[in-house]
Amino acid sequence: DDKTCDVVVVGSGGAGLAAAIEAHDKGASVVIIEKMPIAGGNTNKASAGMNAAETLFQQQAGITDHKEWFYNETLKGGKNKNNPELLHYFVEHAPAAINWLDAKGIRLNNLTTTGGMSVDRTHRPNNGAAVGGFLISGLLKNINERGIELMLDTSVTDIELKDGRINAVIVNDEDGNEQRISTKAIIVATGGFGANAQMVTHYRPDLANFVTTNHKGATGSGIALLQKIGAGTVDMNEIQIHPTVEQKTAYLISESIRGGGAILVSRHGKRFVNELDTRDKVSNSIIALTDHYAYILFDEQIRQENKAADTYIGKGLAVQADSLVGLAEKLDINPETLSNTVERYNRFVEQQHDEDFGRTTGMRHPLNQPSFYAIPIAPGIHHTMGGVTINTNTEVLDTNAQVIKGAYAAGEVAGGVHGGNRIGGNAIADIIIFGIQAGDQAAAYAKDL
């Protein structure tokens, strides 16, 4: 054999890196395999934050929250399709996962909200950075400090079983050579299949013409590898379209911009939805507009508070003007209509009551600080809620719901937590919570073997 270890982690997104760190700290020898030339996967692109209820950071910020609210709002957002056991585990272990990160120098103590959540429970870095890059660089620092091996440009192409247990993986390394790595356990953390158009349209023909926000590596290969050794799948046709995607670049405009106070207006300059309703509802309301696109509109204060806004402006995605009238002219919207829309919204902010669409969150300040910005957006494929079946130990279950010994899966590759619609900020929570659990469980399994 080319190598031997206790645990092979497949994929170096948030789930894989968290799992690798935890398995190492529980005494296992770990190798991480990543098919792309860089680490981080789709997690690198995550922008909103990490949801958790009843955390120390919420307490410090004077925010009252309850795990029960988090559970119920996630279940409602997921159209009651979420796996109850997985969701309970998720909600229960979220605060510990925030602390786990904090202990590793990854502090998420700045709070905002996302669609479908009633209070500020989306934890972000306090320097205004997007959560994904911040998380991956912090996790990689921990990987390096521990000397955990990370093989880049290397794909897992096969998983080997012996006597019903995981025995080895076959990889194709950076030089194109096949290698065999003997291992007691594997943690599959290969992410979703949002960049695999063929697979997406297989399950959802109606999504054939949508752009994708996903990185190239999100091909669902981990699902196929696990299916080959008998894994079951769940909710494969539950594919999320994210409402605010710039269509020419497929660049996602973070939900934290709306959480910070931005509104959506139609091509005719009118609001048409509670901007912080769940992603499925906001997406559908944009698709229902006659022109199937809208603008996300924000002011200078929101730009100052969120680095992502600067990134979009820097990339030339935003139309910018010193006044709302100027902005309307550039967008070819009736200036009076746009001014009226914003004035009316600003009044709702003052009274903290949205008479038109019942928005209750992210109404932080009136939109009145020039400059004003608008980015044209429409929905794009964003997250695959379905995936392989796991239990709360992250053990992979076969099509008869029996554990495949030594096989663990965590993150977007696994199905069940999010049901029929994922809440913004719940993917980062998912990958860290279940990544830690997979690391723990795989290390314990390898030790006992």
Ligand code: ADP
């Ligand atoms: P999650 O958010 O669940 O952690 P990510 O998309 O962030 O998922 O990360 C998954 C990673 O797994 C990506 O970097 C992707 O390139 C990698 N990956 C996918 N399939 C394979 C494979 N067969 N072998 C090695 N790495 C893989």
